[in-house]
Amino acid sequence: MMWDCSKPVPLVLGERTEQDPHQTKGQQQQYRQFLPQSVVTKLLKQQQLTTEDWLCRNEERSHPWTLETRSHNSLAPGTRQVKDADGYFVETAIRLDRGWSLAIAVDSQTHAQLQTHGNPVILRLGGEGHRAVLSSCPALERQWQELTTLSQQNFQETETALQQSPTAGRVLAYLITPGVFERKHDGGQATCRAYPWEWKLAYATNPNYVRGSLVSVATEKALAISGRISYTPSDKTTQSIPTPQVFAAPAGSVYYLECPAMLFQDQLTKDGRQNKAHIWRQLGYSEMLWIPFSKDHD
Structure with missing residues (x-):
């Protein structure tokens, strides 16, 4: 293997598991692109991971989210053209699968202040009216x-x-x-x-x-x-x-x-x-x- 010696050595696997080329896309097993807490714990305890630790289970997907492209504009009355005053921009929204939530960490002072507003609490995001439900876990x-x-x-x-x-x-x-x-x-x-x-x-x-x-x-x-x-x-x-x-x-x-x-x-x-x-x-x-x-x- 050759690499630029002014940079770190590439970290590669000694053995690689390949999908069976004779399987159709629907038959191929899906591998997680994330590690659950239980699997990370096994790594930290120096326990050997099995193939089952990497495979998606039940209706689980390799990525538990969907990317959605959304355009923001409005059309001028009687035309099919975007209003110049409103402009035009596109954003990418991330839709988490059912049962998944986004976790954030806060310091103890922020946690104490949030608790005074109840649990859960409604949090405003930005200036476009977006809201989030925030609760301790x-x-x-x-x-x-x-x-x-x-x-x-x-x-x-x-x-x-x-x-x-x-x-x-x-x-x-x-x-x-x-x-x-x-x-x-x-x-x-x-x-x-x-x-x-x-x-x-x-x-x-x-x-x-x-x-x-x-x-x-x-x-x-x-x-x-x-x-x-x-x-x-x-x-x-x-x-x-x-x-x-x-x-x-x-x-x-x-x-x-x-x-x-x-x-x-x-x-x-x-x-x-x-x-x-x-x-x-x-x-x-x-x-x-x-x-x-x-x-x-x-």
């Missing part, structure tokens, strides 16, 4: 707590094992939320890439290169994220303005390292001042689960 909170506890234990145990053997620290970092890895380069130009800038490559052709712990990466195309910030100009009127787009590594990306490594974003401060990159962690981005590496992993 203790069951999901318990599941998330179990995953993060197992991940932290794996991280600490791997660091301890590394002191006894240089190969005992090998880990897989599973990116469970989109990862924003942005740094300023080439005269202050902000640049995003699929893995943290502070993770140096374990293998490089340049003899002067300082070796790190990152061996390999498996990822998909970048996810474009457009945010907004509050801005208060000279007239003291707070406004919401768009921020430059960033391109995040998608959830599901996997990183193979020779030893566990923290993220620069995890640091609250830098040189005695607030670390601006930490805002991404506060917003829930770049969340990783740590899995001790084993040759038995698929």
Whole structure:
């Protein structure tokens, strides 16, 4: 296998399961494009996954949502032309399958404030009259707590094992939320890439290169994220303005390292001042689960 040695080694499977070419599309088994909490727990406990863990069950679909393209316009009376004053734009709506909901994380202060308005509470989204029903989900909170506890234990145990053997620290970092890895380069130009800038490559052709712990990466195309910030100009009127787009590594990306490594974003401060990159962690981005590496992993 050949690759650009200035980048991580491609992370590929030793064996690949192929669909039977003689099966029709309707007969072929559908594989999940997501991992349930129970399956992620098995990974964190270093248990072997089976084919059943990947297959869709009952009426489950590989993607539990549908994309719907919706146009926004109105026609001028007596014509088939769009009103110039209204303009024309198209948006993509995401329709979750029945029984599925969108989960978000909030800090304890926000949670306490929401509870004063009742449970559930109606939340307004944007200025077009969209609404969302928001309610706390203790069951999901318990599941998330179990995953993060197992991940932290794996991280600490791997660091301890590394002191006894240089190969005992090998880990897989599973990116469970989109990862924003942005740094300023080439005269202050902000640049995003699929893995943290502070993770140096374990293998490089340049003899002067300082070796790190990152061996390999498996990822998909970048996810474009457009945010907004509050801005208060000279007239003291707070406004919401768009921020430059960033391109995040998608959830599901996997990183193979020779030893566990923290993220620069995890640091609250830098040189005695607030670390601006930490805002991404506060917003829930770049969340990783740590899995001790084993040759038995698929």
